[in-house]
Amino acid sequence: MKQNEILELEQRLSFNFFWNEVSQTDEGYGLILDNTLEKSVSSIASVGFGLSAIPIAVERGWISKNDGYQRALKTLETFRDRVEQKNGFFIHFVNMKDGKRAWKSEISVIDTALFLMGALTVGEYFGGSVYSTFEDIYARVDFPWYIDIKKNQYYMGYTYERGFFGNWDGYAEQLIMYILGVASPTHSIDPSVYYSFERKIGRYKDYELIYTYTGSLFTYQFSHAWIDFKEIADKDGVNWFENSVKATLANWEFCKDMHDHYKTLHEKSWGLTACDSPQGYRGDFGAPPSANNNTQHKTDGTVPPCGAIGSIIFTPEIVEDTAKYYFDNVPELWGEYGFKDAYNLDKSWVSKMYIGIDKGIEILMIENYKTGMIWDIVMKNKYVQKGLDLIGFKKAER
Structure with a gap:
């Protein structure tokens, strides 16, 4: 199979995850599984990616426009009316059947932002009731409530038991949080918060490059799934797209250098990022440079396909070769929803699960690479344009 055919199939089967692994209950309609091994719990971030994938599926003819519209509208109505929230911020993990808090999950600013970007995407694409329902949800979010006024930074998280904890004090996947926050029509934050990390x-x-704590590739990818940073820079001259290109190449080089230590890591098997592993989910897999000072001991050799594929907009030729390598040489990595989450040759291990956010970053990034569709939809949105303008993004000088 040719490279473009593999990516097309991976995108199509990944979409099936979001379309099939969904709640149909009255109370929880539209909630999407966090992962296929935990059938009772949804991640609101997974829903954000799943919503964003609907326009792609409509334009590709995988579903009808009416089916996409109905799924989008009813899902947003669930979030407006039923999913547990506080001051407009949603619980990270909720029960599939009713949208209530699962475990002792946090009220999450980043996962709320990921959901909101999905809601914004379908709102902008379908218009009408979908857009107005998105606006209802967005207007309810009290962004200043989540700000640590002493540090002028977002708090990292909040739970009922603990209150607020930590800070978004360094660079990671959170750029969308500032764009949404400063552009809010009802509860906005000052643009200076963006410059405070x-x-x-x-x-x-x-x-x-400007590095993240773990050096995990998702931290250089997620905001870029919706916001086209290629031609813009902030008031300090930072071009985040170019920064992610460098981070991707550094990750690739590190994996090549680690081949003597781990059989799974090499030129066509790379992309260290948060994923399933032989020890369970790991959020700290990454590559240097990073605040976590990654060395060979900060990975166990586990490689997730989403690490590379989610970076296809940054290093397309390398990623195309990598996807073909996985497809041709690691057949046990392929299943019902395309590539499974990860594999590790040293441990003779292949993940049994699919994870929503990992499937989602692949779908959106493949589409942006092929057509720019998600960027085209999102960058037209008045709130996105307002947020970028208020923060001070301008066309980058070359």
């Missing part, structure tokens, strides 16, 4: 610079081989 630290931009630490590090280097791996030839690549100098």
Whole structure:
């Protein structure tokens, strides 16, 4: 199978995850599984990616426009009326049947933002009642409530038991949180919050960049699934797209360098990021440079396909070769919804699960690489344009 055919099939089967693994109950309609091994729990971030995939499926002819419209509208109505929230921020993990808190999950600013980007995407695409329902949900979010006024930063999280904890004090996947926050029509934050997190610079081989704590590739990917940063820079001259290109290449180089230590890591098997592993879910897999000071001991050699495929907009030729390698050489990695979450040759292990956010970043990034569709939809939105303008993004100088 040719490279483009593999990516097309991966995108199609990944969409099936979001279309099939969904709640149909009256109270929880539209909630999507966090992962296929935990059938009772939804991740609101998974829903955000799933909503964003609907326009792709409509334009590709995988579903009808009416079916997509109905799924989008009813899902947003569930979030407006039923999913547990506080001051407009949603619980990260909720029960599939009724949208109530699962475990002792946090009220999450980043996962609320990921959901909101999905709601914004379908709202902008379908218009009408879908858009107005998105606006109802967005207007309810009290962004200043989540700000640590002493540090002028978002708190990291909030639980009923603990209250607020931590801070978004460094760069990671959170850029959408500032765009949404400053553009809010009802409860906005000051644009200075965007400039309050630290931009630490590090280097791996030839690549100098603003790095994230873990160096996990998802931290350089998620906001880019919706926001086209290619041609814009902030008031400090930072172009986040170019930064992610460097981070992706550094990750690729690190994996090549680690081949002597781990059989799974090499030129065509790379992309260290948060994923399932032989020890369970790991959020700390990554590559240097990072605040976590990653060395060979910060990975166990586990590779998730979403690490590379989610970076296809940054290093397309390398990623195309990698996807073909997985398809041709690791057949046990392929299943009902395309590539499973991860594999590890040293441990003779292949994940049995599919994870929503990992499938989602693949769908959106493949589409942006092929057609730019998600970027085209989102970048037209008045709130996105307002947020970028207020923060001070301008066309980047070359």
